[in-house]
Amino acid sequence: MLGVSRDGDVVVLELQREERRNALNLDLCRAIDEAARDAVGDGPANGGARAIVITGQGTAFCSGADLGGVYGDEFLEALYGMLHGLTRLPVPIVAAVNGPAIGAGTQLAIACDLRVADERAKFGVPTARNGMAVDAWTIRTLAALSGTGPARRMMLAGELIDRDEALGHGLVDKPGTLDDALAWAHEIATLAPLTLAYNKRVLNGLDDDATIEQGFRDVWASEDVREAATARTEKRTPVFRGR
Incomplete structure (x- = not known):
C-alpha cells in the first residue's frame, strides 16, 4: 500500500x-x-x-x-x-x-x-x-x-x-x-536544517509572532551558523548538523 x-x-x-x-x-x-x-x-x-x-x-x-x-x-x-x-x-x-x-x-x-x-x-x-x-x-x-x-x-x-x-x-x-x-x-538535504524548518513554519503560517521571533533567534544562535562562517574562512562547503 x-x-x-x-x-x-x-x-x-x-x-x-x-x-x-x-x-x-x-x-x-x-x-x-x-x-x-x-x-x-x-x-x-x-x-x-x-x-x-x-x-x-x-x-x-x-x-x-x-x-x-x-x-x-x-x-x-x-x-x-x-x-x-x-x-x-x-x-x-x-x-x-x-x-x-x-x-x-x-x-x-x-x-x-x-x-x-x-x-x-x-x-x-x-x-x-x-x-x-x-x-x-x-x-x-x-x-x-x-x-x-x-x-x-x-x-x-x-x-x-x-x-x-x-x-x-x-x-x-x-x-x-x-x-x-x-x-x-x-x-x-545539504542545506541548513534549522533554517529550512524555520522558513517552512513561517511560510505555512504555523506560529504566532512570539514563536516566530524565538525560532529566528534559535537559528542565529545555532552551531550551523558558526559552521557556515568557518566554512567560508576555510573555503569549503559547510556541513550542517541541524544544531
Whole structure:
C-alpha cells in the first residue's frame, strides 16, 4: 500500500495502490502520516531524514479519495490529519507528481512544499461534480499557489489544469520525473536544517509572532551558523548538523 525507502538523507514514500490509481483510503492516509513522521524521527541532528519525496506507483500520482471506500468522520480525520501533518513536519517535502493528481491527489500535492511534475500531470479539485467539499485550507492554499483565476476555475467550474499551465501559474515548481525530484531533494538535504524548518513554519503560517521571533533567534544562535562562517574562512562547503 505504501512503499518506504531511504537514500542517504532522503526518504521516498511511494503510494502503491496502482490498481486504484493510488486513491487514498483510510489505511493509506494513516500509513502516509505515520511513515512521514517516522522518517523525520527526532530530527536531522539525530539521524532523521532531511527531505522527503512523495510519489505514486504506475501512471498516476493519486486519483483522489477512493470512491469505493467508506466515508465519514474517521476518514476525514485521517485525511486532514495526514495533510495538515505534512505541513507541520520540519523538513521540506517534494511531491513527484508522476501523473494525474485529482481531488485528494491535488490536496496531497499542495500539502507538500515543492512540486515536480511530468508531462502527464493534471490537477483539479472537482468537488462540485460529486457534491463533496474540501476544507478552507485546501481552497486557500490552492489559490495562493496557483493564483485566484486558476483556483476559481478548478473550484467553481470543476476544471482540470495540465502540467504546463500549472507550471506557468506556480502550482508546479519544476517540470521533471521522479529522478529529477530525488536530485532536487538531495540538494535540499545539504542545506541548513534549522533554517529550512524555520522558513517552512513561517511560510505555512504555523506560529504566532512570539514563536516566530524565538525560532529566528534559535537559528542565529545555532552551531550551523558558526559552521557556515568557518566554512567560508576555510573555503569549503559547510556541513550542517541541524544544531
